[in-house]
Structure formats: C-alpha cells, structure tokens
Amino acid sequence: MPYKTTYLCRFILLGVVMSFSGCKAPAEKEILSIADLRCEMLDNPEGIDVLIPRLSWIINSPQRNIRQTAYHILVASDPGLLANDEGDIWNSGKVASDQSVHIPYAGEPLKSRMRFYWKVKVWSRNGESAWSEPARWSMGLLQYKDWQGRWIGFDRPFAWDRVEPFSRLSARYFRKEFETDTGKAIKHATIYIIGLGLYELYINGEKTGTQVLSPSPTDYTKTVLYNTFDVTSHVRSGLNAIGLILGNGRYFTMRQNYKPYKIKTFGYPKMLLNLVIEYTDGSIDVVATDEKWKGNADGPIRSNNEYDGEEYDARKEMPGWNAVGYDDLDWLSAEYTREPGGIYKAQMNENMQVMDSLHPLSISRLNSGKYILDMGQNMAGWIKFRVKGQRGQQVKLRFAESLQENGELFTENLRDAGITDIYTLKGGGWETWKPAFVYHGFRYVEITGYPGTPARTDFMGEVIYDRMDDAGSFESSDTILNRIFNNACEGIRSNYKGMPVDCPQRDERQPWLGDRAIGSLGESYLFENAKLYAKWLDDIRQSQKEDGCLPDMAPPYYNYYSDNMTWPGTYILIARMLYKQYGDIRSIEAHYPSMKKWLGYMAARYMDHYIITKDSYGDWCAPPETIEAGKGVSANVKKPGMLISTAYYYHFLNIMQEFAEITGNTDDIRHFSTLADSIRLAFNRKFLKSDTIYYETSRLTDNLLPYYFGMVPTELRSKVFEKITGIIMTENKGHLSTGMIGTQWLMRTLTESGRADIAYRLATNTTYPGWGYMVENGATTIWELWNGNTAAPDMNSQNHVMLLGDLMVWYFENLAGIRPDPEGPGFKKIIMQPEFIEGLDFVMGTFNSVHGSIESSWARKGDTIEWHIIIPANTTAEVRIPVTNTKEVTEGGKSLSKTYGINQVKKSGKDLYLQLGSGSYNFNFNH
Numbered sequence: 001m002p003y004k005t006t007y008l009c010r011f012i013l014l015g016v017v018m019s020f021s022g023c024k025a026p027a028e029k030e031i032l033s034i035a036d037l038r039c040e041m042l043d044n045p046e047g048i049d050v051l052i053p054r055l056s057w058i059i060n061s062p063q064r065n066i067r068q069t070a071y072h073i074l075v076a077s078d079p080g081l082l083a084n085d086e087g088d089i090w091n092s093g094k095v096a097s098d099q100s101v102h103i104p105y106a107g108e109p110l111k112s113r114m115r116f117y118w119k120v121k122v123w124s125r126n127g128e129s130a131w132s133e134p135a136r137w138s139m140g141l142l143q144y145k146d147w148q149g150r151w152i153g154f155d156r157p158f159a160w161d162r163v164e165p166f167s168r169l170s171a172r173y174f175r176k177e178f179e180t181d182t183g184k185a186i187k188h189a190t191i192y193i194i195g196l197g198l199y200e201l202y203i204n205g206e207k208t209g210t211q212v213l214s215p216s217p218t219d220y221t222k223t224v225l226y227n228t229f230d231v232t233s234h235v236r237s238g239l240n241a242i243g244l245i246l247g248n249g250r251y252f253t254m255r256q257n258y259k260p261y262k263i264k265t266f267g268y269p270k271m272l273l274n275l276v277i278e279y280t281d282g283s284i285d286v287v288a289t290d291e292k293w294k295g296n297a298d299g300p301i302r303s304n305n306e307y308d309g310e311e312y313d314a315r316k317e318m319p320g321w322n323a324v325g326y327d328d329l330d331w332l333s334a335e336y337t338r339e340p341g342g343i344y345k346a347q348m349n350e351n352m353q354v355m356d357s358l359h360p361l362s363i364s365r366l367n368s369g370k371y372i373l374d375m376g377q378n379m380a381g382w383i384k385f386r387v388k389g390q391r392g393q394q395v396k397l398r399f400a401e402s403l404q405e406n407g408e409l410f411t412e413n414l415r416d417a418g419i420t421d422i423y424t425l426k427g428g429g430w431e432t433w434k435p436a437f438v439y440h441g442f443r444y445v446e447i448t449g450y451p452g453t454p455a456r457t458d459f460m461g462e463v464i465y466d467r468m469d470d471a472g473s474f475e476s477s478d479t480i481l482n483r484i485f486n487n488a489c490e491g492i493r494s495n496y497k498g499m500p501v502d503c504p505q506r507d508e509r510q511p512w513l514g515d516r517a518i519g520s521l522g523e524s525y526l527f528e529n530a531k532l533y534a535k536w537l538d539d540i541r542q543s544q545k546e547d548g549c550l551p552d553m554a555p556p557y558y559n560y561y562s563d564n565m566t567w568p569g570t571y572i573l574i575a576r577m578l579y580k581q582y583g584d585i586r587s588i589e590a591h592y593p594s595m596k597k598w599l600g601y602m603a604a605r606y607m608d609h610y611i612i613t614k615d616s617y618g619d620w621c622a623p624p625e626t627i628e629a630g631k632g633v634s635a636n637v638k639k640p641g642m643l644i645s646t647a648y649y650y651h652f653l654n655i656m657q658e659f660a661e662i663t664g665n666t667d668d669i670r671h672f673s674t675l676a677d678s679i680r681l682a683f684n685r686k687f688l689k690s691d692t693i694y695y696e697t698s699r700l701t702d703n704l705l706p707y708y709f710g711m712v713p714t715e716l717r718s719k720v721f722e723k724i725t726g727i728i729m730t731e732n733k734g735h736l737s738t739g740m741i742g743t744q745w746l747m748r749t750l751t752e753s754g755r756a757d758i759a760y761r762l763a764t765n766t767t768y769p770g771w772g773y774m775v776e777n778g779a780t781t782i783w784e785l786w787n788g789n790t791a792a793p794d795m796n797s798q799n800h801v802m803l804l805g806d807l808m809v810w811y812f813e814n815l816a817g818i819r820p821d822p823e824g825p826g827f828k829k830i831i832m833q834p835e836f837i838e839g840l841d842f843v844m845g846t847f848n849s850v851h852g853s854i855e856s857s858w859a860r861k862g863d864t865i866e867w868h869i870i871i872p873a874n875t876t877a878e879v880r881i882p883v884t885n886t887k888e889v890t891e892g893g894k895s896l897s898k899t900y901g902i903n904q905v906k907k908s909g910k911d912l913y914l915q916l917g918s919g920s921y922n923f924n925f926n927h
C-alpha cells in the first residue's frame with residue numbers, strides 16, 4: 001500500500017481555522033497487529049448460549065493516528081479450514097467499518113455444541129494487517145432437550161449430618177466409569193456440568209479446570225448455571241472415570257431458615273452432567289448422570305458451610321475414588337432428585353479461582369498456647385498448610401479480621417459465623433490441605449492442635465475471587481493516595497464472589513445492591529468486571545416481582561423488597577456503567593423494560609405531588625460527628641428521607657432518557673422528560689430553602705445530590721456550590737460528612753466545579769473521617785464505617801467497599817484524567833483531562849480498555865508539566881491542556897504544528913482541546 005507522507009492538519013484556534021501542511025507521518029513501514037480476540041468479552045469461551053455472539057479484538061500499532069477502516073472476519077468449523085483462510089461458517093468479507101468491539105456474529109445459525117475457530121484482519125489508511133492468531137469459541141447446550149440423563153444426588157441427610165441453622169452436611173462424592181469406543185478416534189470430548197451448590201470435577205483422577213467454588217450463585221429456582229469444559233485431552237480410548245464432589249454453597253444453607261424474610265434452603269446438593277464424546281467418524285456417545293452412578297456421603301469432607309467453615313478428616317480419604325478401577329461396591333447408587341427449578345443457562349461470567357498467594361507476615365505464640373498467624377493483609381480466600389503428625393490429631397484454624405488487646409482473635413464483628421476449618425490427620429508423613437467449598441475473610445488465623453511448632457512457611461494464604469483481569473494501575477507522589485488505592489484493590493477483589501457481595505467475613509456476605517451503585521464504575525478501572533456485572537443485572541431482573549418491585553439484594557437471599565430508590569436503582573447505574581466503560585448496549589436493551597417497569601411501580605405507589613415519599617436507608621453509614629460520638633454505638637441506624645428518593649428518581653429519569661434514545665424507545669423520552677421536569681420543580685419547592693440557599697437540612701448529601709443531578713435552578717448553582725464547599729471547609733474543617741449515598745457523587749462534584757483541591761484534601765486526610773484515617777489506623781482494605789475503629793461490632797466489617805463512593809472514579813477520571821467520551825462509549829473516544837493539583841508531583845495511570853491500553857502519566861518539574869499519554873489504535877482522544885495558546889505547549893520537544901497525530905485544536909475556556917489520533921505523545925507545558 002502506498003505511503004502518504006504529507007497530511008493536512010486543520011487547526012481551529014481562537015475561532016480561526018488554520019491549515020498546516022508541515023506535520024508529516026513518520027516514514028517507517030506501518031506495523032499493525034491484532035491481539036486479544038474475544039467472543040462475548042471472553043478469551044476462547046467454551047459453551048456459550050448466546051445466539052448472536054459479539055466478537056471483539058484489539059489493534060496494536062506503535063504508529064500514530066491508526067484507525068481501522070475495514071475488517072474481515074472468518075469463522076470456520078475446523079482449524080485447518082481457517083488456516084487456509086476459509087470461513088465455512090461465516091466469511092464477513094471486507095466490511096468498511098471502524099468498529100472493532102462487539103461485532104455481532106452474522107454467519108450460519110449457531111447450534112448446540114458447535115465449535116468455531118475464527119480470526120480477523122483489519123485495514124487502516126496505510127494498509128492491511130496480517131490475519132490475527134486464531135481464537136475459538138464453542139456453543140453450549142442451547143435447549144433443555146439437548147440435555148440427557150437426570151438430576152442425581154441424595155435428597156436427604158445422613159446420620160452424621162445436622163440440618164439446622166448451623167448445619168453440618170458432608171460433601172457428596174459421585175463416580176462413574178465409562179468406556180469409549182476403542183475402534184474409533186475421539187475428536188472432541190466436552191463436559192457440561194451443573195453441580196449445585198458447588199462442585200469439583202475430576203477425570204481419571206485429575207481435577208478439571210482451575211476454577212474453585214463454582215458455579216456462580218444464583219436464585220436456583222430461576223436460573224442454574226452450567227460450566228463447560230473441553231476434556232478432549234483427558235479422555236482416553238477405552239476405560240475412563242469421572243469423579244465429582246458436591247459442596248453446599250448457597251444451595252444448601254439452613255442458616256436463615258428461622259427468619260421470616262430470609263431465603264430458605266434450596267435443597268440438598270445435586271447435579272446434572274453430560275459428557276459428549278464426538279468421534280472422528282461423526283458418531284457421538286453421551287455419558288450422562290443417572291442411577292447407575294455411584295455415590296457416597298461418607299468421604300473426608302465432613303462438613304462445608306460457607307459461614308462456619310470446612311471439616312476434613314483425612315482418615316476418610318478414598319484413594320483412587322475418582323480413577324478407573326476403584327472398588328465402589330460399598331458406595332450407594334445415586335438417587336434421582338428433584339430439579340432445582342431454574343432454567344439452565346451457560347455461565348458467562350468468570351468462575352472464581354485462586355488468584356494470588358500471600359505468605360504470612362509472622363507467626364506468634366500466645367500464652368494460651370495458641371498460635372496466631374498474621375497475613376499482613378485483610379483478604380478473602382483460604383489457608384493452605386502442611387502438617388506432619390499422628391493419625392487422628394486435629395488442627396483447627398479460626399479466622400478473624402483483627403485481634404483483641406490480649407492478642408486473641410476478635411470475632412465479635414463476625415456475628416454468628418463460625419469460620420473454623422478443622423483438619424484431622426491421617427498420619428504417616430507430610431500432609432497438605434486446603435478447603436474446597438468455603439472461603440473466609442480474614443487477616444489473622446488462630447492455629448490450635450498443630451503437632452510440633454508451626455512455622456510461618458507451613459502456611460500460605462490463597463486469595464480467591466472471580467478470574468478477571470486487572471484493568472488499571474495507579475501510582476502517585478502521594479503515599480496516602482497510593483495506600484488507599486491498594487486497600488481499594490484488596491477490598492474489591494475480596495468481594496467478587498460470582499456476585500458482588502458486601503463483605504467476605506461475617507454471617508452476611510450478601511449481594512446488596514446499594515453497595516455497588518457508583519462503586520461498580522470505580523471498580524471497572526481496576527478490574528475487568530463486565531461479565532460479572534452483566535450476570536448481576538440478570539440476577540436483578542430475575543428477582544423483580546410481577547408488579548415491578550425490585551429487591552435490595554439480588555439474588556434475593558434475604559427477601560428484602562423494601563421499596564426504596566437507592567438500592568434497587570443500582571440496576572440502572574450498572575447498565576449505564578457497562579455501556580460507558582465497555583460499550584455494551586445489550587445490557588441496556590435487555591433490561592430496559594424491567595427498569596421502566598420498576599420506575600412505573602415506584603411512581604404509582606410512592607409519588608405524591610411529584611415527590612417520591614419512600615426511602616429506606618437514608619445516607620447509610622454517614623459518619624458520627626466525632627470519633628468519640630460514635631464510640632461503641634451501633635451504626636445500624638436508618639434515617640430515610642424523601643429528598644434522597646426524589647433526587648434519585650429524577651436522576652434515573654434522565655438516564656432512562658439516554659437509554660430510550662440508545663434502544664430506539666424514543667416514544668418514552670417525552671414521558672420521562674416531562675415527569676423529570678415536574679419532579680424538579682416540586683423538589684425545589686419542597687426542599688430548597690431559598691432564603692438560606694441550601695437544601696432541606698444543611699447536610700452535605702442533601703446539597704450534593706440536587707447539585708450533581710442538575711436539579712438546582714441555574715441562577716442558584718454557584719450559591720449551592722458555595723454551600724457545599726462551606727460545609728466541607730468551614731463546618732467540617734476540611735472533612736467529608738457523607739455516608740454511602742453522598743460519597744458516590746462527592747469527589748466529582750467538587751472537581752467538576754473547579755475545586756479539585758478540596759477533593760484532594762478529602763482524599764488524603766488522615767484525620768477522621770476519611771479513607772486516609774482508615775489507612776492511618778491500620779486498615780488494609782476499606783471499612784464499612786468511617787469510624788470502624790470505634791463503632792459497635794454488630795455491623796462493623798473491615799472489608800466493605802461501599803464507602804469508596806466515587807473515589808476510584810476520581811483517581812482515574814480526574815487524577816490520571818482518563819475517561820470515556822459519551823460520544824464514543826467503551827473508550828472508542830477518550831477524554832484526557834487530569835487535574836494537575838498543587839501538592840501532587842506525579843500521577844501515573846493506565847487503563848486497559850476494550851480498545852486497548854490507555855496511559856496517562858504526568859509529572860511536575862518545577863513550573864513545567866511533562867505529560868505522557870498513550871492512546872490505543874482505532875480510538876481518538878480529546879486531550880485537554882490548561883493553556884490558552886498552542887505556543888505554550890510542545891510535544892516531543894517540537895511545536896504542536898509539527899506534531900503528527902493532532903487532527904484539530906480548539907480553545908475552550910481556559911484550556912486547549914487537542915483532537916488526537918492514536919499513539920504515544922509527550923506534552924510539555926507550564927502550569
């Protein structure tokens with residue numbers, strides 16, 4: 001392809017359009033490669049049940065201004081065909097388009113169990129890339145009738161089980177030997193498994209997959225999730241064995257049975273499994289669960305209860321039980337069980353996995369003879385350890401987040417969660433163990449019964465959360481900011497458990513909606529959480545009542561349908577997050593009707609003269625005025641308020657207008673906007689105290705909400721903003737006073753209205769209340785309460801992420817200055833605008849968007865700012881620099897007019913806005 005060397009750059013400066021012909025593209029040969037092919041946002045997914053999957057890829061190029069002008073996708077049924085550039089399933093041909101994310105599949109109709117191999121090549125103005133490396137995906141069992149066999153398990157307890165709130169139910173072991181046709185060659189072998197509550201799967205003695213604590217929890221009466229594994233390399237010609245262990249998870253849980261509003265157990269563990277063996281001659285064998293499978297509930301896992309821990313008796317191990325040739329004569333026949341009731345659906349979010357390992361910091365001996373292990377970090381996962389001793393000796397581990405003054409575990413804030421693992425030795429050498437079906441939230445571990453003296457090196461902490469990639473990194477010259485960032489990462493990952501939970505340690509661990517409202521947006525800069533949150537939206541929709549009512553928690557393991565705006569409204573905020581951050585329109589399309597229904601339901605019941613009268617939680621967990629005032633006091637206080645519910649309703653109506661536009665429901669726009677107008681007027685009539693110019697009471701949250709949501713009459717905006725800064729700087733002496741609601745809008749309100757300096761002060765305060773105060777007081781995650789070190793223990797987790805509010809959003813969008821332009825969701829268009837805050841010497845931020853990695857790193861050198869940015873190929877960025885004239889900025893040491901990649905310059909207020917194509921740039925300017 002011929003290379004253009006001269007480009008015409010248009011500069012629009014101070015209203016004058018200036019043309020330059022001096023900025024030339026570098027004359028090196030274009031390097032364009034394609035990486036990270038994804039189907040439905042997953043690498044090489046197995047067993048999906050999306051009929052029109054979406055394909056995405058990332059274009060890499062060190063060159064500037066690279067935009068995809070066309071793509072060509074090939075999908076083949078065989079890798080050989082694909083290697084010959086044949087797409088028998090779909091050959092898109094060359095499609096003129098710059099879309100590289102979420103391209104809807106448009107080939108042959110997809111059927112159950114089909115496997116596909118695909119690749120893509122792209123064009124840019126300079127030429128054509130090579131074909132990408134191939135990727136693949138496979139289809140799941142799309143219809144109920146595709147499943148063979150029946151559900152098996154034991155729908156009953158055994159003599160040693162205890163079916164009561166603090167239940168003890170042993171794990172169920174199942175096995176089956178089967179023979180493949182030795183006269184034929186195996187082409188593929190695939191397992192589809194629904195193992196409830198949790199399963200571990202083995203073929204010929206080997207564990208399948210790296211997942212733990214799978215599948216993800218759901219309301220099993222509505223949906224059960226199946227996992228798919230390609231086991232071609234595990235199945236041998238001839239005799240084979242499958243082994244399965246079933247744990248209880250959320251399926252069998254008696255804990256809440258005695259409480260009226262809490263969900264009852266779903267039943268005893270059970271499973272449905274299909275192993276499909278395809279031979280090269282096209283014939284198929286299916287091994288499915290039926291009564292010929294053998295089962296045993298008397299194995300080594302004696303009890304497994306998410307809250308109370310796991311008990312394992314190694315003396316009861318059954319060597320070889322999951323391999324061929326094991327004598328299972330004394331095992332029972334598996335029993336048919338009732339179906340769980342939910343529809344079968346492929347799990348599209350990532351399973352949990354051991355994601356990290358932590359060596360303990362120290363081990364110490366208490367006078368009582370117990371040992372205390374300090375992990376140095378509050379974490380969620382389990383302890384793996386090794387031990388050598390006599391047969392029958394028992395090692396007991398108990399877990400807690402903190403210690404009492406005497407060095408013993410502090411367990412009061414865990415309420416009635418037992419969190420104790422017990423291991424009984426078989427004796428005869430080193431034994432290594434970790435639990436299979438529980439996890440704990442802890443920093444400290446109490447060890448009793450360990451034979452000999454336990455050494456630090458005998459123990460390892462394994463951190464468990466959903467297998468999602470890290471999305472971003474952040475570092476700055478401010479150590480408090482950095483420590484808060486680390487604590488936020490640790491807290492967020494602790495609470496991704498196939499659903500976002502409130503906390504990983506006490507007797508709760510529930511998917512409360514309110515906790516993730518704006519937090520989910522901040523989290524998306526740290527972790528690739530799209531699949532998890534898309535799954536959660538499904539959980540939420542399924543929990544909607546016929547009349548439109550949404551719960552405070554989904555799946556609704558606690559049946560709390562308290563009719564408020566703030567918790568259920570997370571439904572809308574997360575759909576918007578998925579659109580903004582990942583460019584995912586489907587979530588909005590899929591959930592639009594139920595969101596609309598919910599808003600209608602709330603208005604019909606609770607709207608009185610355009611005021612929404614029902615709220616449940618108020619500004620949940622707002623800080624007590626002083627640290628002393630909150631001492632020993634329970635934080636479980638609800639102060640509901642109509643200001644909050646009405647302001648939120650207004651905000652949701654505005655978002656719904658965007659959604660209506662996106663989904664083509666344009667007829668709804670007028671309804672939403674007229675209602676929003678009436679609500680705004682009524683809101684100001686009721687809550688705005690025009691004599692003093694503040695809302696309702698003078699609380700910070702009461703003023704932040706109308707201000708951020710755009711409800712304040714234009715002429716009073718600056719007055720209300722003065723009130724906001726006045727409350728913070730004068731009344732609160734430079735501190736926040738927001739709970740979980742206000743904190744979600746706080747940092748952006750201040751920054752977007754020109755007071756990033758105040759936001760910075762709030763972020764770095766080490767005095768009460770603030771995130772820095774938590775850090776200074778030993779937090780290694782984020783606390784549930786601003787006064788977590790003094791409040792009563794009844795509701796006081798040390799690993800809750802809800803108080804992060806919009807802090808992580810602020811780190812990335814305002815400190816690093818990386819955010820998606822609403823005009824180009826999914827970072828197709830990027831806005832880069834850091835706040836070069838006095839007192840900060842440098843900020844380095846990276847973010848892996850669906851279009852590729854974005855970087856923004858700036859450093860202050862005297863009066864000069866050096867700002868390095870990377871804009872991924874096939875995206876553009878509006879880079880905002882706080883200078884008024886192009887002459888005040890250089891790029892790579894040269895004037896802007898000599899900079900290749902700048903497509904337009906315009907002046908906006910006190911800033912220059914540069915429209916940049918992809919590539920790496922180094923700006924320099926005085927500030």
Ligand code: BGC
Pocket residue numbers: 502503508512513514515617795800802
């Ligand atoms: C949970 C919170 C939740 C709240 C609502 C608490 O016990 O831990 O995170 O949002 O209850 O009632």
